[in-house]
Amino acid sequence: MRLGGKLWRFRPALLAVLVLVTLAPTSSHAYAGPGAGFAVLSSFWTLFVAFLYSAYAFVTWPLRHFLRLLRRRQSSGKAQIKRAVILGFDGMDPELAQRFISEGKLPNLAKLQQQGSFHKLRTTYPPISPVAWSTFMTGVNPGKHNIYDFLARDEKNYLPFLSSAEIKGPKRSLKIGKYMIPLGKAQVKGMRRGTPFWYWLGKAGIFSSVIRVPVTFPPEKFEGVLLSGMCVPDLKGSQGTFSFCTTRGGDDKFREGGVRIPILRNGSTLRTYIPGPDDPLAEKQGRELRAEFEIRPDTVKQQAEIVLDTERFTLKVGNYSEWISVKFKAGLGFSARGIAKFYLKEISPEVEVYVTPVNIDPSRPDLPIAHPVTYSIYLAKLFGPYATLGLAEDTWALNERVLDDDAFLAQCYSNHHDREQMLFDALEKTKSGLCACVFDTTDRVQHMFWRYFEEGHPAARESNGSKRPEVIPDLYRRMDDLIGKVMKQIDSDSLLLVVSDHGFKSFARCININAWLHQNGYLALKPDKTESGDWFEDVDWSRTRAYTMGLNGVYLNIKGREREGVVRPGAEAESLKEELRRKLDGLTDPDSGKVGITNLFDCDATYAGPYVDNAPDLLVGYAAGYRASWDSVMGKITTAIFEDNLKAWSGDHCIDPREVPGVLFSNKKISDEKPAIVDVAPTILKLFGVALPGNLDGKAWTVA
Amino acid sequence: MRILKAQAPLAIVIVLSIMVGFLMVVVFRYTSNQRAIRIAKDRLKAHLLAVRLFQDQIQVVLISYWRIVRSTGTYLRLAFMPLLYVSIPLIFLIVQIDRYLGYAPVEVGQTFLMKARLADSGSLDQVSLQLPPGLSLSAPAVHVPAQNEIVWRLVSASRGRRNVEVAAAGQAVSKSLEISQGLKRVSPVRLRDRWWQRIFVSGEPPLSANSPVESIEVNYPERTIAFAWMEWNWIWLFFVLSLIFGFLFKTILGIEI
Numbered sequence: 001m002r003l004g005g006k007l008w009r010f011r012p013a014l015l016a017v018l019v020l021v022t023l024a025p026t027s028s029h030a031y032a033g034p035g036a037g038f039a040v041l042s043s044f045w046t047l048f049v050a051f052l053y054s055a056y057a058f059v060t061w062p063l064r065h066f067l068r069l070l071r072r073r074q075s076s077g078k079a080q081i082k083r084a085v086i087l088g089f090d091g092m093d094p095e096l097a098q099r100f101i102s103e104g105k106l107p108n109l110a111k112l113q114q115q116g117s118f119h120k121l122r123t124t125y126p127p128i129s130p131v132a133w134s135t136f137m138t139g140v141n142p143g144k145h146n147i148y149d150f151l152a153r154d155e156k157n158y159l160p161f162l163s164s165a166e167i168k169g170p171k172r173s174l175k176i177g178k179y180m181i182p183l184g185k186a187q188v189k190g191m192r193r194g195t196p197f198w199y200w201l202g203k204a205g206i207f208s209s210v211i212r213v214p215v216t217f218p219p220e221k222f223e224g225v226l227l228s229g230m231c232v233p234d235l236k237g238s239q240g241t242f243s244f245c246t247t248r249g250g251d252d253k254f255r256e257g258g259v260r261i262p263i264l265r266n267g268s269t270l271r272t273y274i275p276g277p278d279d280p281l282a283e284k285q286g287r288e289l290r291a292e293f294e295i296r297p298d299t300v301k302q303q304a305e306i307v308l309d310t311e312r313f314t315l316k317v318g319n320y321s322e323w324i325s326v327k328f329k330a331g332l333g334f335s336a337r338g339i340a341k342f343y344l345k346e347i348s349p350e351v352e353v354y355v356t357p358v359n360i361d362p363s364r365p366d367l368p369i370a371h372p373v374t375y376s377i378y379l380a381k382l383f384g385p386y387a388t389l390g391l392a393e394d395t396w397a398l399n400e401r402v403l404d405d406d407a408f409l410a411q412c413y414s415n416h417h418d419r420e421q422m423l424f425d426a427l428e429k430t431k432s433g434l435c436a437c438v439f440d441t442t443d444r445v446q447h448m449f450w451r452y453f454e455e456g457h458p459a460a461r462e463s464n465g466s467k468r469p470e471v472i473p474d475l476y477r478r479m480d481d482l483i484g485k486v487m488k489q490i491d492s493d494s495l496l497l498v499v500s501d502h503g504f505k506s507f508a509r510c511i512n513i514n515a516w517l518h519q520n521g522y523l524a525l526k527p528d529k530t531e532s533g534d535w536f537e538d539v540d541w542s543r544t545r546a547y548t549m550g551l552n553g554v555y556l557n558i559k560g561r562e563r564e565g566v567v568r569p570g571a572e573a574e575s576l577k578e579e580l581r582r583k584l585d586g587l588t589d590p591d592s593g594k595v596g597i598t599n600l601f602d603c604d605a606t607y608a609g610p611y612v613d614n615a616p617d618l619l620v621g622y623a624a625g626y627r628a629s630w631d632s633v634m635g636k637i638t639t640a641i642f643e644d645n646l647k648a649w650s651g652d653h654c655i656d657p658r659e660v661p662g663v664l665f666s667n668k669k670i671s672d673e674k675p676a677i678v679d680v681a682p683t684i685l686k687l688f689g690v691a692l693p694g695n696l697d698g699k700a701w702t703v704a
Numbered sequence: 705m706r707i708l709k710a711q712a713p714l715a716i717v718i719v720l721s722i723m724v725g726f727l728m729v730v731v732f733r734y735t736s737n738q739r740a741i742r743i744a745k746d747r748l749k750a751h752l753l754a755v756r757l758f759q760d761q762i763q764v765v766l767i768s769y770w771r772i773v774r775s776t777g778t779y780l781r782l783a784f785m786p787l788l789y790v791s792i793p794l795i796f797l798i799v800q801i802d803r804y805l806g807y808a809p810v811e812v813g814q815t816f817l818m819k820a821r822l823a824d825s826g827s828l829d830q831v832s833l834q835l836p837p838g839l840s841l842s843a844p845a846v847h848v849p850a851q852n853e854i855v856w857r858l859v860s861a862s863r864g865r866r867n868v869e870v871a872a873a874g875q876a877v878s879k880s881l882e883i884s885q886g887l888k889r890v891s892p893v894r895l896r897d898r899w900w901q902r903i904f905v906s907g908e909p910p911l912s913a914n915s916p917v918e919s920i921e922v923n924y925p926e927r928t929i930a931f932a933w934m935e936w937n938w939i940w941l942f943f944v945l946s947l948i949f950g951f952l953f954k955t956i957l958g959i960e961i
Binding site: 049050051053054056057058061064065068207225310372374375377378379380381382384428429430431 | 743746747749750751752753754755756757758759760761762763764765766768769772958
């Protein structure tokens with residue numbers, strides 16, 4: 001109990017003393033300590049600064065308003081709407097939405113369908129979130145925005161790199177003894193090209209609030225506020241690396257997404273650590289920083305006290321902590337700071353603690369995650385710390401069974417709750433202009449819970465716990481509730497769009513295209529090898545003509561482009577592409593006799609733009625129920641071409657784009673027959689009366 | 705040695721500022737709802753940032769300013785009780801310190817005024833002053849009937865604590881005088897009644913309730929402390945230094961104020 005609580009009962013006496021002191025001040029008791037000094041000074045200082053800010057805003061507002069009107073007159077025609085609200089639900093499927101509407105589970109979407117519009121929204125080739133959302137914001141095809149997958153390949157070494165952003169150390173550093181002191185900040189370079197439509201809105205004096213739209217890291221300058229979404233890295237620079245601290249022996253490693261850290265016993269206390277980013281002071285890269293912490297288990301109460309630096313908190317089994325500040329000390333006063341949540345999985349007989357990837361702290365971001373930089377700080381101060389990692393829902397931890405279904409769902413909906421708060425704040429702050437927010441929960445939950453939704457899914461056989469077929473319908477119902485709350489804030493001058501980047505289908509069977517290429521003589525392994533390691537270890541490039549990496553792309557080993565290319569560009573390459581298309585199109589699953597691949601798309605014919613050369617040569621259009629195998633994605637050649645997908649990640653959309661259109665709901669009538677995600681940008685610009693830039697591929701819809 | 709003696713008040717103020725800075729933030733930590741204070745401060749900062757981020761939207765600016773005022777109120781409410789706990793003992797500590805650092809004793813050869821206030825102006829002519837050896841009047845007494853006061857100008861020939869006796873209406877009361885250099889506890893006034901004021905300004909027992917004299921006051925010179933090229937009243941110096949040390953300790957200990 002706080003001392004304050006005990007003293008509270010003496011409040012009248014204390015109050016009386018204070019009143020007396022106040023009424024009879026003399027110089028000797030005019031000051032009542034540093035606490036009072038801080039309270040009074042900081043309060044007055046805050047009010048003073050706020051007053052200055054407000055006064056500045058008031059005094060300059062007429063001028064700024066005038067300038068904004070001038071800009072609008074110069075660059076725009078008559079606006080049809082005052083405000084556009086775009087709710088993005090990553091992966092919301094039109095067939096499921098229609099089904100649940102018919103079952104009466106989604107009253108708000110049903111209302112939109114009746115009073116406004118509901119269409120399937122044609123997606124991108126391939127139908128992958130970073131590709132589709134890049135097209136959504138730029139209004140151009142991938143040949144113009146340069147995003148074809150999460151990963152791109154480096155022709156020089158056949159290794160992958162993140163397609164959306166490149167993070168490098170500071171340009172200069174100073175060597176002092178054993179230390180290499182960085183001079184300046186890390187360099188972050190965005191790889192997505194094309195211009196988001198909110199930039200053009202800003203040029204026309206229209207304010208935008210943009211929250212967690214994928215591939216907005218690093219944030220670009222424009223007139224408005226933006227919080228970056230998918231592709232924001234964790235503090236390690238990865239797309240999310242969880243830590244699983246355990247006393248259980250064994251050195252089995254997680255293939256991806258996490259690291260297993262041993263917990264060392266020392267009497268009744270246990271010590272372990274969270275691996276952090278590389279030491280910025282180390283001469284050679286690869287020496288990681290660590291944040292050590294202590295676990296004090298209490299088996300009777302089924303809880304543990306965790307002591308991390310100055311943080312100390314108690315966790316019950318099966319519960320998450322709040323966001324905890326994690327500091328990685330590098331020496332010489334250098335440190336990296338992030339936030340993480342802890343989850344106590346087990347306390348007895350073994351101790352197991354899951355720690356989320358260490359997110360960039362939004363209140364003190366080490367990398368730029370918002371525009372202006374103060375926007376992430378503003379949100380953190382208003383609502384408390386929140387997940388900043390692009391892929392904040394830890395699907396890998398559920399795949400690896402480090403988290404169970406309930407723990408994963410709790411994590412998803414906790415993040416979703418934070419996002420909802422941000423959305424409603426943005427709606428309040430953006431009474432005119434654009435308010436766009438993307439929710440990832442729809443994508444992550446469908447990925448991980450499709451196994452229960454579909455009868456006979458192979459991944460459900462592996463599940464130890466109870467089947468949860470209600471999770472996906474419940475997900476749609478929750479999103480419908482959110483849409484209902486937003487609809488209450490929409491007036492007749494506002495446009496509401498509910499969009500998704502793609503739909504969803506089952507992922508029951510895996511196809512390893514690399515294995516097929518190997519078995520059909522297009523990809524060669526070194527002598528005596530029948531399988532390869534990850535990322536083409538043991539591949540003989542001098543005898544390899546084609547390979548695949550990532551989710552849908554097939555690359556030819558082109559001479560002069562790839563380091564050890566053997567296929568001559570031009571006729572030979574075209575002939576090889578045609579041959580592969582002929583052979584792979586209609587590839588049949590020997591177990592079921594079903595077609596696993598419905599089409600192969602030639603990227604030269606699919607894309608147009610200055611970055612077409614960075615695209616794969618072919619895109620594989622998998623049939624519903626199939627997808628690239630986990631090994632194939634990571635450049636591994638196995639003996640099996642087809643196999644069951646046994647992972648919790650059991651639904652997917654990286655298939656033939658025609659199979660997985662997204663949704664388009666609107667509160668207004670949209671008369672176009674076949675709207676596409678590429679049309680969103682020109683439509684919004686047109687509705688605000690802003691002149692369309694010349695290079696857009698989409699066409700504006702007719703909105704009544 | 706003389707330099708050390710001269711710097712003693714400064715040293716006391718610095719040590720006191722460190723101790724008070726430390727103790728006050730620790731007491732504040734355990735008597736306050738730290739989580740609520742942190743949230744209140746964070747909200748305050750958020751609304752402040754909102755004014756900057758959404759400055760083109762005058763409605764948002766107005767609402768944010770109102771929220772800043774409201775959040776300031778919340779913050780002050782949360783800080784009020786903990787401040788009460790830390791302020792009261794501190795006030796009494798300051799009063800005691802002020803006896804030493806607020807005034808300097810009278811030095812040998814230095815003239816000073818002593819003023820007696822009587823309950824009844826009719827007794828002014830009957831007031832007499834009895835001085836101990838080494839203390840003498842340097843001017844005749846001045847009567848101020850409008851104020852019921854009589855004022856003497858005195859000078860001392862030697863050091864030491866003395867008692868001066870003031871007799872009126874057949875009763876004699878005394879007042880202590882400190883004639884010296886350096887740090888001494890001085891009481892600038894002796895009072896009848898006025899219990900509350902006595903606590904804060906008098907270092908002597910009260911005059912008896914039926915005494916014709918209400919107060920006897922000595923105008924000791926106010927002490928100043930040289931610090932950072934300025935002459936400071938010790939309270940102001942203590943205010944600044946304890947704030948600085950308090951800020952350091954709150955940062956080191958991670959305490960929200």
